[in-house]
Amino acid sequence: MHTVRDVMTAEVFSVTEDTGYREVAEALVTHGVSALPVTNGEGRVVGVVSEGDLLHKEEFTGGDYDPPLRARLRARLGAGGSAGDKAAARNATELMTRPAVTVASDASVVLAARLMERHGVKQMPVVDGDGNLIGIVSRRDLLSVFVREDDDIAEETRSVIREILPEPIATVEDGVVRLTGEVEHRSDVEKLIHRVRQIEGVVAVDSELRWHADDVVPQHVQWRAGTP
Structure with missing residues (x-):
């Protein structure tokens, strides 16, 4: 039985709790991902910040963003922003969704798929026994086990x-x-x-x-x- 470790991506991009709003937005666009794990000073996953979290920012469609960045963000996420509890967020701590839905590297791909379905997420941080970030797994990764001769x-x-x-x-x-x-x-x-x-x-x-x-x-x- 394949485990999450067999299909996960070990090279994972993340941000820390004090990463600013603009840096988070730039990281999402630069790396072409829809969400980023948020880690504390010890490397443990404490939350996840996604495109949806950033959409709560009223200044998303205006403010001090330079035109190229704003255009790329609008193209990826769709024009328009909405007010909400996270509208005044300034860093990853205030933006992120917590607790993060994570999965152990030795968990089966079946369990990982069930967790994604249950929580309605498209990807999950992979953690070790101490909760440290060691990878990321997506729905596409899990589907790879069915691509078999x-x-x-x-x-x-x-x-x-x-x-x-x-x-x-x-x-x-x-x-x-x-x-x-x-x-x-x-x-x-x-x-x-x-x-x-x-x-x-x-x-x-x-x-x-x-x-x-x-x-x-x-x-x-x-x-x-x-x-x-």
Whole structure:
């Protein structure tokens, strides 16, 4: 199973708590990113400042920004600014969203994807055990695990199911695994499908497996059997 460390970007740009508003804006534009981790003096992630946070600044569409910078910011973020709680912010501490949604480098890509979905973020700082910034991971990074050759997926699939089927029959096309063959018990089929779905790069599993003995008792039958 791939971990966040396998797909993250180790070269990550960040700002400190006392980084000024203009410097934050320039960093976003210069590095072509939508958000930056904010770290304290010890390198720990304390928040994230994003384009959305900067949009609260009323002076965004005017003020003392020189024309080139203002034009680039407006092009990236869209014209117009809005007032809000962060309108008077002067540095990253006052701009940032806290606490930051972070992920450990040894977390699975599945967990990272769930965190992003749950919190509605497009990227997350990657931290070590002490909360220090060591990388950044984006949705695109997580999707990279699905860009895998069908032959590689088929080989791993056969390895996984070989303990149940002496000659596993598995074909893969565009990440969709097709299983055929015969097994002794129906429960083996369910176990196989579950395990194959966990293989990285698998989009779906189509099973044509057949079984000799149905050892899966329907839930309603179990309930009736346990009824006094």
